[in-house]
Amino acid sequence: MAYVSGNKRFLIDVHVHGAATYDTRTRRQDDILQMANIHGERGTSAMLPTIYPGSIESMRDNMAAVQRAVAAQREGARIMGVHLEGPFLNPERAGSLDGQSFAEPSVEMLTRLVEDFEDIIKIVTIAPELPGALRVIEVCREMGFLVHMGHSDATFEQAEEGKRAGATGITHVFNAMRGFHHREPGLAGFGLMDEDVYVEVIADMAHLHPQSLKMLFDMKSPDKIVLISDSVKGFGWGNGPIRGAGGILLGSGISLKDAVKNLISLGVPSERALQFASDNPRRYLGITAI
Numbered sequence: 001m002a003y004v005s006g007n008k009r010f011l012i013d014v015h016v017h018g019a020a021t022y023d024t025r026t027r028r029q030d031d032i033l034q035m036a037n038i039h040g041e042r043g044t045s046a047m048l049p050t051i052y053p054g055s056i057e058s059m060r061d062n063m064a065a066v067q068r069a070v071a072a073q074r075e076g077a078r079i080m081g082v083h084l085e086g087p088f089l090n091p092e093r094a095g096s097l098d099g100q101s102f103a104e105p106s107v108e109m110l111t112r113l114v115e116d117f118e119d120i121i122k123i124v125t126i127a128p129e130l131p132g133a134l135r136v137i138e139v140c141r142e143m144g145f146l147v148h149m150g151h152s153d154a155t156f157e158q159a160e161e162g163k164r165a166g167a168t169g170i171t172h173v174f175n176a177m178r179g180f181h182h183r184e185p186g187l188a189g190f191g192l193m194d195e196d197v198y199v200e201v202i203a204d205m206a207h208l209h210p211q212s213l214k215m216l217f218d219m220k221s222p223d224k225i226v227l228i229s230d231s232v233k234g235f236g237w238g239n240g241p242i243r244g245a246g247g248i249l250l251g252s253g254i255s256l257k258d259a260v261k262n263l264i265s266l267g268v269p270s271e272r273a274l275q276f277a278s279d280n281p282r283r284y285l286g287i288t289a290i
Contacts, residue, residue, distance in 0.1 A: 009274045010045035010290050012281040013256045014123060014226060015083055015172070015200055017050050018233035024049045024082075027061045032069035036076035039231070042238075043257030044077040046290045048122055050230075053086025053101045056113050063117045070120065078290050081122040084113075085171065088136060089151035090127040095176035096250045097151065105132040107139050114143065121145050122285060125171045127152035128162025141166035146284070148200070151176045152187050159190035169198040169284070172230055173216070175207050175249075192219045198284055200228045201276065203259040204252035206241035210266055217268065226284060227263070227276040229256050 017023050019038040022031045032049055039047055049069075051062045063082055070079050088110075091099035103109060105126065114121055124140050125148040126133050137147045149162045150171025155178070170177075170191040178186035185192075191199045199220060202208060207230070208216070217225070232251030234242035242253040252259075256277050263273040281287075 009278040010282075011043055011256045011260070011274075011277045012080075012285070012287065012290075013039065013044050013047040013077070013229050013231075013277075014281050014285065015050050015085075015228035016044075016047050016231045016256075017052065017085075017251060019231055019255075020237045021233055023233040024051050024062050024066070025054075025058075026065050029065050029068035029072055032066050032079065033073060033076065036069070036073065036079055038076075039229075039255055040076035042255035044229075044255055046078040046080050046287070048081055048083040049079060050083040050085050053089060053097055053103075055101070056109065059084070059087065059113060060117070063120065067117065067120055080285065080287070081120040082117075083123040083125070084121060085125045086151070087113075088124075088126045088130060088133060090130060090153050092153050093127070093151045093176045093178070095151060096244065096248055097176075102151075105130050105136040107132075107136060110136050110139060114145075118143060123148055123169070125150040126162075126167070127154065128165070128167060129154040129158040134161060134165040137162060137165040137167055149187055153178050154187045154190075156185045156187075156190050159187045159194075163190075163194065163197060167197070169200065169226070171200050172202050172207065172228065173199040174212065175202065192216065195221060196224070198224045198226050198280070200226050200230075202228060202230045202252055203262045204229075204241050204254050205262055206249060207252065213263070213266060222272060222275060223280060225276045226281050227256060227259050227273070229254055229259060231255065
């Protein structure tokens with residue numbers, strides 16, 4: 001399938017964990033294919049199933065399921081590879097993830113994790129302030145993986161160090177990271193102000209307040225914004241954010257097309273909203289055809 005067909009724009013979701021009753025915490029290729037079918041039915045053209053942090057064995061099992069799904073896929077949103085959200089994340093900024101599953105960054109552990117899956121890994125999220133993280137970022141780039149900074153307590157300076165090591169993006173900006181402060185802008189402030197780094201944006205009207213979205217769009221270059229679903233499985237999927245005990249946000253329950261509609265409802269021009277969900281992720285991942 002060509003990337004552009006007439007006036008059609010293909011929506012590319014670089015951060016998606018699940019849909020309905022399926023997610024990436026599985027050994028079953030059929031679960032991944034069901035995810036792709038559900039998102040495809042809701043307008044997503046291509047996606048990166050996003051792997052939760054866990055033991056090396058469990059993450060490799062999950063990647064193997066995706067790898068088999070890629071080979072077997074015949075319909076649905078095309079599976080372009082995987083996004084590894086961890087395990088080299090900061091427990092202080094775990095968000096809805098299991099902080100006990102996080103690991104200290106090491107090249108040895110990275111090598112064990114990615115062996116035989118190098119061809120499908122597209123993005124790895126890492127907290128740059130952790131000891132050893134900068135070297136792991138460098139090795140990821142040497143292996144051809146894009147690196148996002150996220151689930152992080154990084155200061156502005158530590159975010160700069162992450163960029164110098166090779167990081168090119170920020171995972172769901174403002175969420176699961178040090179909050180912006182006028183004396184310490186942190187990773188969120190770095191994402192807003194840096195001219196080169198891409199930022200993932202969740203637009204389910206819960207992860208970011210509409211005014212925060214408007215501020216972001218006013219400050220950030222439109223070429224560096226990548227709209228994501230951060231969709232997870234759960235009851236009520238398809239109607240808005242998915243929440244756990246105590247109302248904690250577990251992720252969104254929407255598709256990328258829903259996120260585009262939300263931005264348009266806020267007054268973002270449709271062409272610009274589509275750019276965030278289509279042109280920008282295509283360019284970022286280097287996709288020429290779907």
